[in-house]
Amino acid sequence: MERALTVLIRLELIAVLVVVLLEITYSDVLNSDSLFELHWPGPGIQKFADNSEYVIMTTPANEKYQCILPDEDLQRHQNDVNYGGPSAASLMQKVFSKEICTIRIETYWNFELCHGKHVRQYHEEKEAGKEIKLLEFYLGKSMKSPEGKEFEIQTVESFHGTYENFKVPTITIDGKEVPYYEVLMDSGTPCDLRGNIPRLTRVRYICETMGRNEMFTIKETSTCEYEAVILTPNLCSHPLYKMRVTPINSINCHAMNGSPTRPIGYEQLYRDTSSRTQFSSSKVRTTVTTTTTTTPQEKSTAAAAKQRLPRPILVDKQILQDFLNGDYCLHGGTGWWRYEFCYGKFAQQYHEDRNGRTVILLGSWKKEEHKAWWTKEKKAVGTKSVTHLYSNGDVCDITGKHRVAQVKLKCKEDMQPTAVTIYLAEPKDCEYVLGVDSPIICSLLDTADEYGILHPVATDDKSTPSTRKP
Structure with a gap:
């Protein structure tokens, strides 16, 4: 009785499988995680002993197939x-x-x-x-x-x-x-x-x-x-x-009574799927990269000219204004800690999970403290970067002093206009260097004053509306 019930269940499973296969695309079959896979070896009825298992399947078009079920003992040992x-x-x-x-x-x-x-x-x-x-x-x-x-x-x-x-x-x-x-x-x-x-x-x-x-x-x-x-x-x-792959059991369905090797409906689905996956040669593009060689003197002249010319504005001016107001904050970092920098306000690291948000203030903006630090350290605005001091962060358990961060703002013209990369270093206990790389910095560097403080980007055309979407 138990073996008869097992065979019945397996027959029902195969019957459902064949019907489903006739209703889905060929690519779905290839990409499925099914434990069974159909094969169509062609005509020829197979003869077996009494204990062998197979089922006769008939499609909606009256096509008949003898489908041989996988060996039950073989399936049982696949997990050994x-x-x-x-x-x-x-x-x-x-x-x-x-x-x-x-x-x-x-x-x-x-x-x-x-x-x-x-x-x-x-x-x-x-x-x-x-x-x-x-x-x-x-x-x-x-x-x-x-x-x-x-x-x-x-x-x-x-x-x-x-x-x-x-x-x-x-x-x-x-x-x-x-x-x-x-x-x-x-x-x-x-x-x-x-x-x-x-x-x-x-x-x-x-x-x-x-x-x-x-x-x-x-x-x-x-x-x-x-x-x-x-x-x-x-x-x-x-x-x-080893990454274990689920065994796939083959089911061979032999055509009977002059039926085609594979059901007509299945063949049609196979052709439709194949035609949809053909690559069009007209869509193939070739990229050619060229390299121009310049002499050291030409490079020096070009670099000097580049320094004299104002940088193009890479980012919407309204975004630049919001950034300088501290309303457009930059976020970055990967892994456990992420970083948030709001210009003229603060620099902090934070972690968010289902228990809430953990925040560590690395430093806050104090203009006079920055000016005193800038003068003492004899800082200068670079062609690609400027560094600001953010002090009075959270108290450090090790030193007993407030955390402090030097925020290095670096121009990166080869990124998307509003993209940003933020990374954190800790040269000394609770003294940080927060690197902020973004195209947002590029045009603002030209506005830096004697203390490296950035200012709004000037524009001659005040009638030009902002392209920033609300």
């Missing part, structure tokens, strides 16, 4: 896993023992991971005629094994059973669940935002056959805690650390 090789920890030891390092370069920060040794975040400031200034934080300097039952499988050398018996933690990458091997790197540079608790990085290794143990991503997941994802080929020989 039998492994007698080295543990994941043993496979990864080869990486840790070689002292391999990888570097990821981003807008401001560089990240260095020496496997099993340390994770470092650093920035090198290079100025002509001066020594290189190095700013660095260690995000972890001591390797440990993570705690938790889900990580016990990392040290198991052999096992037999099904995939469900051996759970491996996963992370979501491009919408797919990818298994990973994890180590903890702790004892990093103390974090003042968490009472001087050392920084910590969770380093997660995933299987990539073409990987070279390089950094795929690194981000701050909570205050002074980080996650780095590494592409390694060393795990790919271990069945639990």
Whole structure:
């Protein structure tokens, strides 16, 4: 009775599947996550023993097909896993023992991971005629094994059973669940935002056959805690650390009684889909890049002329005015902390989650304090940037003093008009450098006064209305 019921359920499933296949496009079939896939090998009725399973299907056009069901025992064993090789920890030891390092370069920060040794975040400031200034934080300097039952499988050398018996933690990458091997790197540079608790990085290794143990991503997941994802080929020989693909069972449907190899309706859908996915050669465009060579003298003359000429206004003048009034604030940053800069008001970092918004004031604008600092430091307006002082931020737990930030406003003409990149450095405890790169700064640099303070952009045509949409 139980076997008869199982066969009946499977027959109903196949019947539904065939009907559905006749009503959807061919591309939908190719992109589906179905456990079954139809094949049409042609005419020829198959003969089987009494215990074999097949079903006779008839389409709305009275076409008949003998569809052979997948072997039930074969499906049952597709979920089996039998492994007698080295543990994941043993496979990864080869990486840790070689002292391999990888570097990821981003807008401001560089990240260095020496496997099993340390994770470092650093920035090198290079100025002509001066020594290189190095700013660095260690995000972890001591390797440990993570705690938790889900990580016990990392040290198991052999096992037999099904995939469900051996759970491996996963992370979501491009919408797919990818298994990973994890180590903890702790004892990093103390974090003042968490009472001087050392920084910590969770380093997660995933299987990539073409990987070279390089950094795929690194981000701050909570205050002074980080996650780095590494592409390694060393795990790919271990069945639990490969990204598992759901097995697809083939169903062969043989044509009967002179029926076509594939149903007419299915063929029509196949042709319609194929015609819609053809590429048109008229839409293919070729981009040609040309390079002009100039002599050093021509470059010098062009640079001098460029400095004398006013910069073109890249951004709507109303936006520029709102920016100078502090009403148009710039936002940037990725990961746990994001940054907000309102010109002439404040610079701050913040984090938002379901529990609310956490804000740390890095500094607020005090014109007289900026002027005194500018004069003392003998600052000057550069051709591409200007730096302002924002003081009297939140009190720092380490120094007992107010936080202070130097905001470096930099012209970036090669970005979208209202695009912005914001990054933060901390050369000393609770003393920051907030970099703000944007085209908004470009035309404003020409208005800077003797203290580097920016002013509204002058215009000869006062009748020209703003193009900014309300």
